[in-house]
Amino acid sequence: MTDLIRSWVDSANSSETDFPLNNLPYGVFVAADGTPRCGTAIGDFVLDLAALEKAALLDFGGTLGRAGWNAFMALGSAEWMRLRQSLTEMLLEGAGTQAVVEPYLVPREGLRLLMPFDVSEYTDFYAGKHHAMNVGTMFRGPENALPPNWLHLPIGYNGRASSVVVSGTDVIRPHGQLKGPNDDAPRFGPSQRFDIELEMGAIVGQPSTGPISVAEAFDNIFGYVLLNDWSARDIQAWEYQPLGPFQAKATATTISPWIVTAAAMEPFRTTTPAREKPLLDYLVEPGPMLYDIALEVGLAPAGGTETIISRTNYKEMYYSSAQQLAHHTTSGCPMRVGDLLGSGTISGPERGNRGSLLELSWGGKEPLTLAGGETRSFIEDGDTLTLRGHAQGDGYRVGFGECKGTLLPARG
Amino acid sequence: MTDLIRSWVDSANSSETDFPLNNLPYGVFVAADGTPRCGTAIGDFVLDLAALEKAALLDFGGTLGRAGWNAFMALGSAEWMRLRQSLTEMLLEGAGTQAVVEPYLVPREGLRLLMPFDVSEYTDFYAGKHHAMNVGTMFRGPENALPPNWLHLPIGYNGRASSVVVSGTDVIRPHGQLKGPNDDAPRFGPSQRFDIELEMGAIVGQPSTGPISVAEAFDNIFGYVLLNDWSARDIQAWEYQPLGPFQAKATATTISPWIVTAAAMEPFRTTTPAREKPLLDYLVEPGPMLYDIALEVGLAPAGGTETIISRTNYKEMYYSSAQQLAHHTTSGCPMRVGDLLGSGTISGPERGNRGSLLELSWGGKEPLTLAGGETRSFIEDGDTLTLRGHAQGDGYRVGFGECKGTLLPARG
Numbered sequence: 001m002t003d004l005i006r007s008w009v010d011s012a013n014s015s016e017t018d019f020p021l022n023n024l025p026y027g028v029f030v031a032a033d034g035t036p037r038c039g040t041a042i043g044d045f046v047l048d049l050a051a052l053e054k055a056a057l058l059d060f061g062g063t064l065g066r067a068g069w070n071a072f073m074a075l076g077s078a079e080w081m082r083l084r085q086s087l088t089e090m091l092l093e094g095a096g097t098q099a100v101v102e103p104y105l106v107p108r109e110g111l112r113l114l115m116p117f118d119v120s121e122y123t124d125f126y127a128g129k130h131h132a133m134n135v136g137t138m139f140r141g142p143e144n145a146l147p148p149n150w151l152h153l154p155i156g157y158n159g160r161a162s163s164v165v166v167s168g169t170d171v172i173r174p175h176g177q178l179k180g181p182n183d184d185a186p187r188f189g190p191s192q193r194f195d196i197e198l199e200m201g202a203i204v205g206q207p208s209t210g211p212i213s214v215a216e217a218f219d220n221i222f223g224y225v226l227l228n229d230w231s232a233r234d235i236q237a238w239e240y241q242p243l244g245p246f247q248a249k250a251t252a253t254t255i256s257p258w259i260v261t262a263a264a265m266e267p268f269r270t271t272t273p274a275r276e277k278p279l280l281d282y283l284v285e286p287g288p289m290l291y292d293i294a295l296e297v298g299l300a301p302a303g304g305t306e307t308i309i310s311r312t313n314y315k316e317m318y319y320s321s322a323q324q325l326a327h328h329t330t331s332g333c334p335m336r337v338g339d340l341l342g343s344g345t346i347s348g349p350e351r352g353n354r355g356s357l358l359e360l361s362w363g364g365k366e367p368l369t370l371a372g373g374e375t376r377s378f379i380e381d382g383d384t385l386t387l388r389g390h391a392q393g394d395g396y397r398v399g400f401g402e403c404k405g406t407l408l409p410a411r412g
Numbered sequence: 413m414t415d416l417i418r419s420w421v422d423s424a425n426s427s428e429t430d431f432p433l434n435n436l437p438y439g440v441f442v443a444a445d446g447t448p449r450c451g452t453a454i455g456d457f458v459l460d461l462a463a464l465e466k467a468a469l470l471d472f473g474g475t476l477g478r479a480g481w482n483a484f485m486a487l488g489s490a491e492w493m494r495l496r497q498s499l500t501e502m503l504l505e506g507a508g509t510q511a512v513v514e515p516y517l518v519p520r521e522g523l524r525l526l527m528p529f530d531v532s533e534y535t536d537f538y539a540g541k542h543h544a545m546n547v548g549t550m551f552r553g554p555e556n557a558l559p560p561n562w563l564h565l566p567i568g569y570n571g572r573a574s575s576v577v578v579s580g581t582d583v584i585r586p587h588g589q590l591k592g593p594n595d596d597a598p599r600f601g602p603s604q605r606f607d608i609e610l611e612m613g614a615i616v617g618q619p620s621t622g623p624i625s626v627a628e629a630f631d632n633i634f635g636y637v638l639l640n641d642w643s644a645r646d647i648q649a650w651e652y653q654p655l656g657p658f659q660a661k662a663t664a665t666t667i668s669p670w671i672v673t674a675a676a677m678e679p680f681r682t683t684t685p686a687r688e689k690p691l692l693d694y695l696v697e698p699g700p701m702l703y704d705i706a707l708e709v710g711l712a713p714a715g716g717t718e719t720i721i722s723r724t725n726y727k728e729m730y731y732s733s734a735q736q737l738a739h740h741t742t743s744g745c746p747m748r749v750g751d752l753l754g755s756g757t758i759s760g761p762e763r764g765n766r767g768s769l770l771e772l773s774w775g776g777k778e779p780l781t782l783a784g785g786e787t788r789s790f791i792e793d794g795d796t797l798t799l800r801g802h803a804q805g806d807g808y809r810v811g812f813g814e815c816k817g818t819l820l821p822a823r824g
Contacts, residue, residue, distance in 0.1 A: 121533065121573055126655055147653050152598050153589050157655040158570035161533055162746040174743040175623065177565055177692065186564050188692045188742075210823070211587065232743065241559050243538055243569040244656020250745035280589065280600045330600075331586040331644065333662035334574040411622070 002267050004396035006093040009105070011043030013093075018390055018399020019043055022267075024087050025258035025400075026069050026223070030112040036067035041258055041401070042091055045105040052104050058086060069117045069259060070338045073205035073222050080205070080222065084263050113257035115166045116225070117203060120338035122159040122253065123328060124199075124229055126150075127319040129273070130347035134359040151277045154319035154327050154344075159229070160250045164340065167256050167403045173381065173410040174251040176235035190410035191232035193364070193378045196385050197345040198297050198355035200314050201227035201255055202321035204339035210332050215286050217325035220335070224265065224291075224321075226256040226387045226403035227342050233358055233378070253342070256387070256403035264398050268292045268391035270315045272323070283327060289320040293400075295346060295389040297355070299370065302382030307371040312348040312355055314389070319344075381409040414679050416808035418505040421517070423455030425505075430670075430802055430811020431455055434679075436499050437670035437812075438481050438635070442524040448479035453670055453813070454503055457517040464516050470498060481529045481671060482750045485617035485634050492617070492634065496675050525669035527578045528637070529615060532750035534571040534665065535740060536611075536641055538562075539731040541685070542759035546771040563689045566731035566739050566756075571641070572662045576752065579668050579815045585793060585822040586663040588647035602822035603644035605776070605790045608797050609757040610709050610767035612726050613639035613667055614733035616751035622744050627698050629737035632747070636677065636703075636733075638668040638799045638815035639754050645770055645790070665754070668799070668815035676810050680704045680803035682727045684735070695739060701732040705812075707758060707801040709767070711782065714794030719783040724760040724767055726801070731756075793821040 005021040006013050012020050019025065019041040029039045029046055037050035049064040058064065060083060063072040072079070090097045126132060129146075136145030149155065165171075173194055179186035205222025212220070229249060236248030269288040293314035300306035319327075324341055345355040354360045357378050361367050364377035379385065384406040390399035418425050419433040431437065431453040441451045441458055449462035461476040470476065472495060475484040484491070502509045538544060541558075548557030561567065577583075585606055591598035617634025624632070641661060648660030681700040705726035712718035731739075736753055757767040766772045769790050773779050776789035791797065796818040802811035 149589075149591075149598070149650055149653070152591075153651065155651070155655055156658050158572055158658070160570055160745055162748055162751075163744075172622075172744055176742050177561075179561075179564075185689070186561070186692065188694055210584075235743065238561055239565065239567070240654070240656075241561070242652070242656070243567055244652075244654070246568050246570070247739070247743040247745065250740075250743045252744070277597070280598065282600055327659070328662075330588050331647065331659040331662045332575075332584055332664070333572055333659065336574055339574075 003394055005088065007042060007091045008093050008095060008098045009043045009045060009091060014043070015395050015397070017043050018397060018401055020396045021088060021091050022393065022396055023260060023264050023398045024084060025260045025264065027116045027258045028067055028114040030114065036114050038064040038066065038069060038072070040087060041108060044108050046108050046111055048104045048106055057100065058083070067114065074337045076206060077219065080261070080263065084261065113166060116257055116259050118338050119161040119164045119340045120336040122161040122164055122340045122342070123156050124159045124249065124342035125319070125324050125344040126155040127317055127324060127344035128346050128355070129318045130316060130349055130353070131345040131355060131359065134347060134354065138363050152280070153283070154324045156324060156328065157244045159253065159342065161340070163250050164253045164255060167254055167405070169252070169254065169405060170408050171230055171252045171405045172408045174232055174235070175410060176232055176247050177238055178234050179238045186238060191234055193233035194407065195231045195233050195357045195378055196297065197229040197231055198295060198310060198312065198387055199227040199229055199345055200293070200343040201225045202325070202341045202343070203259060204325065204335050204341070205337060207337055208329055208335045211329045212326060214283065214289070214322050214326040218289050218322035221262050221321055221325065223259040223261040225259055226389050226400045228254040228385065228387055228403055228405060229342055230254065252405065254403055254405045256400045258401050260398060260400055265291050265391060267393065268398070272320055273318060282330065283323050285320060285323060289322040290315055290317055291391060293389050293391050295387065298386040299376065300384045301370065301372065301374055301380065304372045306386070309360060309368055310352065310354055312346050312353040314346055316346055316348050317343055379407050381407055383407050415806055417500065419454060419503045420505050420507060420510045421455045421457060421503060423457070426455070427807050427809070429455050430809060430813050432808045433500060433503050434805065434808060435672060435676050435810045436496060437672045437676065439528045439670045440479055440526040442526065448526050450476040450478065450481060450484070452499060453520060456520050458520050458523055460516045460518055469512065479526065486749045488618060489631065492673070492675065496673065525578060528669055528671050530750050531573040531576045531752045532748040534573040534576055534752045534754070535568050536571045536661065536754035537731070537736050537756040538567040539729055539736060539756035540758050540767070541730045542728060542761055542765070543757040543767060543771065546759060546766065550775050564692070565695070566736045568736060568740065569656045571665065571754065575662050576665045576667060579666055579817070581664070581666065581817060582820050583642055583664045583817045584820045586644055586647070587822060588644055588659050589650055590646050591650045598650060603646055605645035606819065607643045607645050607769045607790055608709065609641040609643055610707060610722060610724065610799055611639040611641055611757055612705070612755040613637045614737070614753045614755070615671060616737065616747050616753070617749060619749055620741055620747045623741045624738055626695065626701070626734050626738040630701050630734035633674050633733055633737065635671040635673040637671055638801050638812045640666040640797065640799055640815055640817060641754055642666065664817070666815055666817045668812045670813050672810060672812055677703050677803060679805065680810070684732055685730060694742065695735050697732060697735060701734040702727055702729055703803060705801050705803050707799065710798040711788065712796045713782065713784065713786055713792065716784045718798070721772060721780055722764065722766055724758050724765040726758055728758055728760050729755055791819050793819055795819050
């Protein structure tokens with residue numbers, strides 16, 4: 001574990017901030033002149049990287065002036081390292097550059113953050129074992145909880161990139177076809193079992209055109225975000241056989257606005273859990289490629305106080321994003337800069353570690369009680385759901401900020 | 413049924429050409445100077461629309477100089493009509509513009525055609541009833557052939573846009589996890605049951621941000637292509653439960669190079685089949701929105717002659733693309749210009765009408781015999797598969813050209 005890297009930006013040296021100099025996450029913000037541009041969070045500030053590049057204090061081919069990190073990601077890992085190195089030197093405590101750089105800091109409070117990258121395609125996995133066990137037990141009983149393929153491959157399906165939104169975007173309760181087990185026919189109406197899924201998202205930063213190894217996949221991942229894969233359980237139950245979830249997952253997927261780079265997460269690498277069955281060679285990890293990231297979910301009713309309804313850790317995943325990405329390419333599937341891979345719901349072993357309301361309320365049979373005394377089986381109109389996550393260093397943390405969304409009532 | 417619209421381009425007046433003046437399909441070709449640009453097929457020629465726009469004979473904001481039709485599609489339906497009208501007038505028999513326009517014709521023979529548009533996202537449906545019955549009967553028996561939701565909604569899943577390629581692109585036999593019913597554990601190797609799926613693709617030409625009606629969906633569809641959704645049946649069998657096909661469908665999806673517009677297909681509209689169960693209101697079509705398009709599949713072994721292995725018709729579909737697109741938006745899923753919707757495999761009632769080898773060979777139990785005497789259960793290395801389709805007018809046809817691909821051996 002490395003120590004805190006001290007910065008001349010005082011607020012970046014706090015043990016409480018998500019954004020010490022060790023982090024340097026990449027986002028897109030709206031500058032005072034109204035233009036979107038690339039920035040990095042440092043303590044209570046955002047450093048305007050577009051302006052630094054315009055002032056010739058950085059040179060990355062103009063990519064930092066774009067409204068997304070795709071063009072920068074496409075430059076490749078040597079440039080990823082060069083930017084991180086340059087920013088570290090500029091912001092380091094005692095750096096001679098302070099006077100030159102300081103004018104490019106913008107207070108983070110109240111700043112409007114946009115999608116940090118254009119999502120090329122979005123794939124979601126089902127790779128958390130506690131989650132798969134919980135859901136499988138509810139639907140098929142404990143003896144058949146895990147599908148036969150589950151221990152052999154990271155099950156994934158293609159999601160909908162057009163519905164990925166940045167934290168702070170309201171989500172509208174969807175309509176869909178609903179059919180209860182005792183109904184004769186389906187009806188069309190607002191989802192009654194609207195839910196979250198606590199996930200991490202991995203962002204592909206380099207393209208590939210054929211199968212790649214787990215090690216290559218690890219190197220191609222630029223960074224990570226928190227990801228909430230909003231899910232309409234009742235729509236899903238009726239539509240998903242035999243070809244998987246479709247409209248149940250297409251209302252919205254919310255991501256946090258800051259891409260925390262793989263470089264920043266390097267000190268927090270950890271191994272996937274021990275295997276019950278040996279993996280095929282192409283899925284074996286050459287080293288620790290998962291991360292130790294503490295995660296939590298808050299639920300605040302409209303006008304009410306927030307209750308933390310779940311606490312878990314990314315290291316609970318059975319398959320890392322690198323394994324998922326390698327599997328994704330086995331068929332020859334081309335991967336592109338900006339592809340987003342959802343980890344799958346991250347639940348831990350205990351009830352309080354579950355990453356969805358479906359699990360937390362055990363399908364609605366055991367409603368949660370919130371701090372204000374209200375109960376919840378699924379999300380109610382007006383509820384705000386917030387994911388948070390950070391890796392804990394020695395006296396510092398590398399955090400993701402918030403991944404937040406409020407559910408608005410169904411339209412019409 | 414309208415009559416042939418005669419052109420001063422003689423070859424466009426043949427009853428055999430796919431590209432009479434009634435058609436005017438849109439593609440992207442590589443000009444003599446090496447640049448890709450928009451064109452329309454007319455008889456044995458392609459009209460260079462980028463050059464016409466450069467010469468100020470057309471004016472669509474420079475969109476015709478792009479290497480894809482997305483920017484033009486985004487202009488909206490009034491501009492779609494205006495271009496079609498302009499081209500019809502320019503190419504009409506006796507038009508005074510012949511001398512001016514003729515220099516912009518390029519012989520179609522040997523011309524290199526590229527992807528006609530950038531695929532934003534790709535969705536594939538499962539909306540052909542004969543196909544669903546055939547596949548369901550093979551896997552679950554005739555009494556459980558159709559899933560319970562099948563008659564109520566167009567089942568769809570998200571495919572992989574990055575793997576969509578234009579006709580003529582070779583396809584490499586994929587690797588994947590394979591596990592036979594009697595195997596103890598999966599192994600990793602080349603697919604042994606690689607297949608085609610004969611489909612039509614609908615191209616979304618206007619965006620939507622919330623639920624839209626079937627009528628609105630119909631208006632938002634710019635045009636259609638032939639689509640071959642290459643499928644690894646053995647990879648699919650092991651991976652697809654519970655979240656649907658993933659790597660089995662990600663090797664390649666081939667489309668024909670010419671977008672046949674909805675306007676060109678207008679005379680060939682037909683209704684979907686009678687319903688066994690009433691549809692929910694949001695899926696009811698206000699008029700005929702399917703098309704009568706004769707389809708065929710040819711299979712040619714390496715160096716051998718082609719056998720037509722299937723003949724069917726697009727009008728066999730149970731759900732139209734307009735119904736599929738409307739359903740796609742129910743959850744609030746945003747649709748974008750360039751979204752591609754695969755119809756689902758189009759099989760007819762008889763054995764010779766089946767749109768996949770899985771069905772034609774009944775899962776390998778009844779291999780096909782080709783013209784040269786060879787047999788086929790699934791695709792062999794070196795086989796070339798070609799889809800063709802056309803709507804038949806009175807003395808003319810509106811055709812799609814070819815959708816072709818050759819299977820190369822697995823790598824490594």
